[in-house]
Amino acid sequence: MSLAPLIDFMVRGGPALWVIAALSVLTLTLFFWRVIGLAQAGVWHKRQTEAWLEQWSVEGAAPACAGSTPLDRVTLSAMRALLTPEFSPEIAEKETIRIAKAELATLRRGLRPLELIAAIAPLVGLLGTVLGMIGAFQALQESSSGADPSVLAGGIWEALLTTAAGMAVAIPASALVSWIEGLTEREQAVMEDATTRVFTAAATHPALRHAAE
Template identity: 35%
Template sequence: MTDISAPFSNGLLAQLTEMGGPVMVVLLVIAVLGVVTFIYLMLLGTLYAPRLPGSLKKTVISWQQNPGSVSPAAIREQAGRWGRLNPLLHLVTNTFEALNSQQDERQIRETAARDAQQSLEPFEAPLKIIEVIAALAPLLGLLGTVLGMMEAFSAMAATEGRANATQLSGGIYEALTTTAAGLVVAIPFAALAAWVEFRLRRIHKTINSTLVSILNVTVDPDAKAQADARQAVATRECASTQPGADLSYDSASDRRFAHATG
């Protein structure tokens, strides 16, 4: 039975080895690895990159104007499945809950900083791989150049300095080819690494500005208690309108709500 991949693997590897020696094969491997890593990074960024959509921005503005009107649980429910993949959403809602529970401000800031750093950690390894490829490819091209020149001088030494152009051309061609291939691989990956790093800096800046906007708001415990009471009353009224709901009057509960709201 004929192997379909045999002509591709044997022919391609043979051509690359003939063009630039074994260094060309290594350059091809790291180029494929870089492309796969970049595709993975783009998919990861599309699904799990922290982002600040319009709805979340409006929530932060509402928090700045009236912290008691913001419900973290309602924000999570309204976000939907796609929105809950956003790490910034969880970072914002967790900070809301920590502030509402009157936790230590220093602890809240440390927790927010740690969570923000963790949200960017999945992007660090792919970025590092791309940066290493961009730095390694020219060195591999230089290695191929040295090997090609060594082959050319070896042919010259074998003929005691009487080597013709045909004998020298193989080593020189290999030297020039690997140098060009190394630059061809390095230049686009260096540009991609710079672009990804720029995007990560923009995301980090967005996270910082969002958290600063939230943490600079002072939560009034009395206002928070009133907001919780209003939300509980609204939930109870909504439940009472459902079919089959218990419409009996709970005087003790109503007195507690009335006392909470003043």
């Protein structure tokens, strides 16, 4: 397959289109990196938290923790913290919050670059369009009375290529940011619910802690 048409298209768009092309490659790379990272983090694994809360069993939960979800790991950390003799309930809560923040930070990785791409891609496209329009009108001025409207029209549509390309990159990047943020907010909500249940059960039924020990 010949690359000549693609190269010609890129040349017509000017330097701004090359920058946008690089941003599109970066966006695609970040997409696959985050999907693989989220899968490795266990976001789509089957959650076992409910069974652990019903049994209040740290020993039963520990072997499964390696392949568990972020929610499972945070719940297990809360149970372990409460069963640590050196930890008061307040310290156990702080330790659980620390681990939860680390899990959420892992889920949010890559958001900053994607947000930056979504913000600057349209601006780069607009800059390319403005520069292209300036060139087209300069050519029109130099041709004076012998100006050909088709030449001006051709210069304008070539300049508009960069705006369209910038939007084509920014829209998927914005959608990816929203998807990751939504997933993270969902995980945060279920983490807060599960850890609250753990600490409430420990506070209202102290015998659970002694039985588990």
